Amino acid sequence: MKQFIIFVRKEFYHIFRDRKSLLIIIMMPVVQIILFGFALTNEIKDSNIAILDNSKDVATAEIIHRLDASRYFSVARNLNTQKDIETAFKTGKIRLVVVFQPGFQQTLLHTNHAQVQLIADATDPNTATTVTNYATNIIRDYQNDLNVLVATPYMIAPQIRMLYNPQLKGAYNFVPGVMAMILIIISAMMTSVSIVREKEINTMEVLLVSPLKPLLFILSKAIPYMFLSLVNVSTILIVSVTLLEVPINGSLLLLMLEALLFITTAVSLGLMISNVTASQQTAQMISLLGLMLPTLLLGGFMFPIESMPKPLQFMSNLVPSKWFFIIVKNVMIKGLGFKMIWKETLILLGMTLFFLSISLSKFKTRLA
Amino acid sequence: MPSIAVENIIKKYGSKKEPVTALDDVSLEVSKGELFGVIGPDGAGKTSLFRILTTLLLADSGTATVDGFDVVKQYKEIRNRIGYMPGKFSLYQDLTVEENLRFFATIFNTSIQENYELIKEIYVQIEPFKDRRAGKLSGGMKQKLALCCALIHRPSVLFLDEPTTGVDAVSRKEFWEMLKALKQQGISILVSTPYMDEAELCDRVALIQSGKIMSIDMPQHIIQKFTKTMWSVRSAEMVRLLNDLQHYSNTEKCYAFGEFHHLVLKNESGGKDEILQYLQHLAHHEIELHLAQPNIEDCFIELMGNNKS
Numbered sequence: 033m034k035q036f037i038i039f040v041r042k043e044f045y046h047i048f049r050d051r052k053s054l055l056i057i058i059m060m061p062v063v064q065i066i067l068f069g070f071a072l073t074n075e076i077k078d079s080n081i082a083i084l085d086n087s088k089d090v091a092t093a094e095i096i097h098r099l100d101a102s103r104y105f106s107v108a109r110n111l112n113t114q115k116d117i118e119t120a121f122k123t124g125k126i127r128l129v130v131v132f133q134p135g136f137q138q139t140l141l142h143t144n145h146a147q148v149q150l151i152a153d154a155t156d157p158n159t160a161t162t163v164t165n166y167a168t169n170i171i172r173d174y175q176n177d178l179n180v181l182v183a184t185p186y187m188i189a190p191q192i193r194m195l196y197n198p199q200l201k202g203a204y205n206f207v208p209g210v211m212a213m214i215l216i217i218i219s220a221m222m223t224s225v226s227i228v229r230e231k232e233i234n235t236m237e238v239l240l241v242s243p244l245k246p247l248l249f250i251l252s253k254a255i256p257y258m259f260l261s262l263v264n265v266s267t268i269l270i271v272s273v274t275l276l277e278v279p280i281n282g283s284l285l286l287l288m289l290e291a292l293l294f295i296t297t298a299v300s301l302g303l304m305i306s307n308v309t310a311s312q313q314t315a316q317m318i319s320l321l322g323l324m325l326p327t328l329l330l331g332g333f334m335f336p337i338e339s340m341p342k343p344l345q346f347m348s349n350l351v352p353s354k355w356f357f358i359i360v361k362n363v364m365i366k367g368l369g370f371k372m373i374w375k376e377t378l379i380l381l382g383m384t385l386f387f388l389s390i391s392l393s394k395f396k397t398r399l400a
Numbered sequence: 401m402p403s404i405a406v407e408n409i410i411k412k413y414g415s416k417k418e419p420v421t422a423l424d425d426v427s428l429e430v431s432k433g434e435l436f437g438v439i440g441p442d443g444a445g446k447t448s449l450f451r452i453l454t455t456l457l458l459a460d461s462g463t464a465t466v467d468g469f470d471v472v473k474q475y476k477e478i479r480n481r482i483g484y485m486p487g488k489f490s491l492y493q494d495l496t497v498e499e500n501l502r503f504f505a506t507i508f509n510t511s512i513q514e515n516y517e518l519i520k521e522i523y524v525q526i527e528p529f530k531d532r533r534a535g536k537l538s539g540g541m542k543q544k545l546a547l548c549c550a551l552i553h554r555p556s557v558l559f560l561d562e563p564t565t566g567v568d569a570v571s572r573k574e575f576w577e578m579l580k581a582l583k584q585q586g587i588s589i590l591v592s593t594p595y596m597d598e599a600e601l602c603d604r605v606a607l608i609q610s611g612k613i614m615s616i617d618m619p620q621h622i623i624q625k626f627t628k629t630m631w632s633v634r635s636a637e638m639v640r641l642l643n644d645l646q647h648y649s650n651t652e653k654c655y656a657f658g659e660f661h662h663l664v665l666k667n668e669s670g671g672k673d674e675i676l677q678y679l680q681h682l683a684h685h686e687i688e689l690h691l692a693q694p695n696i697e698d699c700f701i702e703l704m705g706n707n708k709s
Contacts (some may be wrong), residue, residue, distance in 0.1 A: 038506040042495065049494045233493070237486040238549075241454050241479050242507045397475075399456040 035244060039252035046226065047256060057222070061214045061264045065271045068206035076162050079127040080108035082120045087136035095148075095174050099130065104166045121153055128152045128163045144186050207272040208360035209333030212353040214268065215261050215291065216298050216327050221319035222257045223302030228315045237399065246395045254299045261295040262288070281367030290363065290377065294356040297384040298323075301352075303391035327353040355380045401468050403557050403588035404430040404453060409462035411448050411611075422448040423459070424611040430557075430590055430604075435583050437602030438592040439696070445611040446592040447487055450561045453590070454484045467556050483555030485546050487562040487592075493535030497526055497545055500534050501552060508553035518585060519548045522578050540571025547578065551587075558582065560591040564598065576601045596697035607700055614703040619696055626699050628652075629668050631675065632660040632692040635684040644682050650674070655701060660688075662698060 047054060081099065085092050100107040109120060111129070120126045131149035133139065140146035150167050152160035179185045230236040239249065265288065272278040280287065301323060309315045328334055330344065331353040337345055348354050355376045362368040362376075370377070409426045412419040422445045430436040438446050451457040453466055455475035463470065469477040491500050501523075505512050516523070526544050529537065534545060543563055550558060560579075564572040576598065579589055583603075591602070599605045599619050606616045615622055635641045642661050645654040653664045663675070672689060679687050 034506050035509070038503055042492070042499070042503050045495055045499065046492070233491075234486045234488055235492065237451075237454075237456060238484060238504070239507065240456060241482065241484045242504075243476075243480050243509055244507050398458065399451060 036248055036252055039244075039248070040255055043226065043252060043256040047260065057218055057260060058263070058267070060218075061210065061268045062271055064210050064214065065207065065268055066275065068210055076127075076159055076166075077103055079105055079159075079163055080125050081105045081128040081130060081167075082109040082111050082117070082126045083107055084111040084114070084117060084129060084131045086134040087132045089135075089137040091137035091140060091146075092132045095132075095171060096130075098170050098174055099167065102166070102170055104163075105170075117151060126153065127159065128167060130167065140186050146186070206333065207268065207276065207278050208357050208364060209331060211265065211268050211291070211360055212294070212331055212333070212356045213324060213327050214264055215295055215356075216301075216323045216353060217319065218264055219257055219261045219295050219298030220302035220305065220323050221316060222260070223253055223299050224305040224309065224315040224319055225312050226257070227253055227303070227306035228309055228312050231310055232312060240397065240399070246397060247392070250303060250392065250395065254296075254303070257302075258292070258295050258299055261298070262292065265291045265295075278365070280364050282363035282369065286370055287360065287363050290356070290359050290373070290380075293377065293380055293384065294352065294359075297352045297356075297380055297387065300384055300387035300391055304387055304394075307391055307394045307396070326351045330354060332357050352380060352383050355383075401432075402429045402465075403432050403434070404428070404436075404464070404466055404590060406449075406453070406464045407462055409449070409452060409459045409464060411445075411452060411457065411459050421611050423452070426462070426608075426611070426613050428606050428613065428616055430588055432588055433583055433586050435579055435589045435591065435601075435603045437599055437605040438590065438608055439594075439596060439599045439605050439700070440592075440608035441594055443610075444608045446608060447561055448611075449608075450484075450486075450559055450590070450592060454482060454559055455479060481556050483550035483553065483558040483587075485550040485558075485560045485563055487565065491534040491542065491546060491549065494533060496531050496533055497537070498530040500545060501548055504549040505552045510553045512552065515552055515554045518554055518582075519551050521581060522551075523548050538571075539567050540574070543567055543571065543575060544578075547575070551582070554587075556587065558587050558589045560589065562592055562594065564593060564595065572598070596695070596700060599696040605696070607696075607703060609700075609704055614706075615699075622696060622699050623694060626694040626702060628664050628694075628702075630692045630694050630698060631663040631665070631672075632657070632688075632690055633663050633675070633679075634660050634686075634688040635679065636686040637684065641679070641684060644679070644684070648675075648678055653701070653705065657697070660692070662692060664702075 047057075083096055083099075085096065096107060099105045105128070108126060111117060111120060117129050117131070120129060129151040131151065133147050133149075136146050136148075148171055150164045152164050175186055230239065269280065269284075269287075273280060302319070305315055305318050305322070309318060330337070330340075330348040330351045332348065337348050337354070340348070359373045359376045359380070362373050406426055406428045409423050410421070411423040412421050414420045424445075426445070426449060428436075438449065440446055448457065452459050453464055453471060455471050455478050458472060465471065466478045467481055469475075471478060492503070495503065501512055505515075522544050526537070526541050526548070529541065534542065537545065547560075547563070550560070564575055567575065572595075579591065580601075583589060593599075599607075602619060604616065604618050605622070607614045607622070615625075617625075633641065633645065638656075638661070642654065642656060645651055645661060645663055648654075650665050650667055650670065651663065652666045654661055665675075675689060676687065
C-alpha cells in the first residue's frame with residue numbers, strides 16, 4: 033500500500049511540475065468546447081428577414097412579433113408588393129422572406145387552414161434549410177398556443193417535427209463529442225506517454241528490478257490520469273451548462289459513472305499502446321492517429337454514421353467513442369435512464385475488459 | 401556459495417539468419433564481498449551481461465545464479481535482493497534529491513531511516529542539495545544520488561553498469577572510493593567500465609571484447625603476464641612517427657598512448673640504439689625514448705591481438 037501511495041504521489045509530482053502540460057490538459061477541454069460550441073457552430077443567429085404581410089391582422093402581427101423576438105431573426109424590412117421580394121434578396125442581406133396570404137386570420141378561423149409562404153435565399157442551401165426550419169418552428173409554436181383554446185385545431189404550417197433539439201442547437205451534438213475526444217486524448221495519450229517516459233529515462237529497468245508488482249505499477253500509472261480526466265469531465269459539463277446553455281437533463285451521477293467507464297476504456301488503450309512503443313513521440317503519434325482520428329471520423333458526432341458506406345458503418349462499431357457518444361447524448365441531452373443505455377454500457381464494459389486483459393497479460397516483466 | 405556465478409552464457413540479437421552475438425560463452429564467478437570489474441570497450445557485451453544477471457533479459461543458453469538464485473526461475477527472489485544502476489540512469493529529473501531517494505526506498509519496501517547508515521557517507525555529500533531537483537544536479541552528484549537509490553534497500557549484490565561514464569575525473573575517483581567502502585560492508589559489487597585505468601581499482605577484472613571474455617584475473621596478475629618489453633616513444637612529429645614505427649620491420653605492435661606511442665619489438669637484441677638509429681635516419685628530432693611500465697590497457701590491446709590471430 034505504501035508503494036502504491038508513493039507511486040501515485042510521484043505521478044502527481046510529474047503532472048503538477050510540468051506546468052505547461054498541465055495547463056494544456058486543463059485548458060484544452062474548455063478551449064475545444066468553446067471553439068466547437070461558438071466558433072464552429074452551424075447555428076445561425078440574427079438572420080435578417082423581410083415580411084410581406086398581405087393581411088395585416090392580429091394573427092400576422094403576432095407571428096411577426098414572435099419571429100422578431102427570437103434570437104434567430106430580426107425583421108429588417110416590411111415589403112409591400114410581390115416584386116419587392118426579389119429586390120430584397122438582391123441586396124444580399126435578407127435570408128428569408130415570410131409571405132402571409134390576404135385575409136390570413138379570417139381564413140385560419142373559418143377553414144382552420146391557412147398558409148404562410150417561407151422563401152429562403154437558397155444560394156447557401158444549408159443555411160436556407162436551417163432558417164426555414166427555425167421559422168417553421170416559431171410559427172408552429174404560435175399555432176399550438178392558439179389550439180390550446182379550441183376544439184378543432186388550426187393548421188398553419190407543414191408538420192416537421194424535430195426531436196429534442198427544436199432550435200437545432202449545434203452545441204447539443206458537440207458537447208458529447210468533445211467529451212469523448214478529450215477523454216480519449218487525455219487518458220490514453222497521457223497514460224501511454226508517462227509509461228514510455230520511464231522506459232526512455234531507464235527508470236523502467238530499475239522499477240522492473242524492484243519488488244514492485246506489475247499490477248501495482250499499472251494501477252499507479254492509471255489512477256492519476258483517471259482523476260485528471262474526471263476533472264476534465266467536470267469542466268466540460270460546467271462550461272456547457274453555463275456558457276453553451278446545454279442542460280444536463282439526465283442523472284448527473286449516471287453520467288459521471290459512464291464517463292468513468294469510458295475513461296477506464298481509454299486508459300486501458302493507453303496501457304496497450306505503451307506495451308508496444310519505446311519512445312514518447314511514437315506513443316503520442318499512435319494515440320493521436322490511432323485514437324483521435326477514429327473518434328472524430330467514426331464517432332458519429334462529426335459525420336452521421338447512418339450516411340456512411342456499410343463497411344465504415346461496421347467499423348464504427350469498433351470505436352469505443354461511438355458508444356460513449358450515444359450514452360452521453362441519451363443521458364445528458366435526452367435525459368434517459370440506465371434502462372435505455374445498458375446495451376451501450378455493456379459493449380463499452382466488454383471492450384474495457386478486453387483491452388485491460390490484453391495489456392495486463394502483455395505487460396513485460398523483462399526488457400525483451 | 402559465490403555471489404554471482406555465470407556459466408556458458410550465450411546471447412544473440414537480431415534475426416535468426418544474421419544473428420549478432422552479444423555474449424559468446426561467457427563464464428565467471430564473483431565471490432562474496434568482492435569488487436569485480438567488467439572491462440571492455442562500447443559494444444563488448446557488458447550491458448547484455450548485466451541485464452541477464454539482473455533478470456531483465458533471457459540468455460539464449462547457459463545458466464547464471466545471483467546469490468544462489470537462478471536468474472530465470474527465481475527471478476522474483478533476485479529482484480528482492482539486488483541493487484541495480486543501469487547505464488545512463490537519469491533518475492526522475494523533476495523530483496528533488498530527497499523525493500527520488502524516498503521513492504526508491506519505498507518501492508523497495510524500506511525507508512531512508514532504516515538503512516541510512518549504509519548510504520550516510522555518500523548522502524551527506526549531496527544532502528545540502530536535498531531540495532534541489534535531480535535534473536539540476538551535476539553529473540557527479542547525479543551518480544552519487546543514483547548510487548544512494550540503488551543502495552537504499554541494502555542489497556546483497558550491487559550491479560553498476562558504467563557508473564562513471566560521463567563523470568569528471570575527481571568525481572570518478574570519489575566514486576571508486578565509495579565502492580571500496582561499500583565492499584567493507586560485505587556487499588558484492590559487479591561494475592562495468594570502458595575506462596582501463598579503473599580496472600586497477602577492482603579486486604578482480606574480466607576483460608571482455610566482442611562478447612568474449614579474454615582474461616579473468618587480479619589486475620596485477622594480468623599485468624604481470626605481460627612479459628614483453630615495452631617502449632615509450634615521442635618526437636616532434638607524432639603522426640609521422642606512428643606511421644614510421646608501424647612500418648618498421650622489427651615492430652610487432654605500435655599504437656598511440658596518450659602523449660607517447662607504445663612500441664613492442666619483435667626482436668629486442670638491438671635495444672634502444674637500434675630504434676634511435678632508425679628514427680634518426682628518417683630525420684625525426686626531439687626524440688624521447690624510454691622503457692615503459694605496461695598497464696591494463698596494454699594488456700588489453702595485447703589480448704585483443706591474440707584473439708584475432
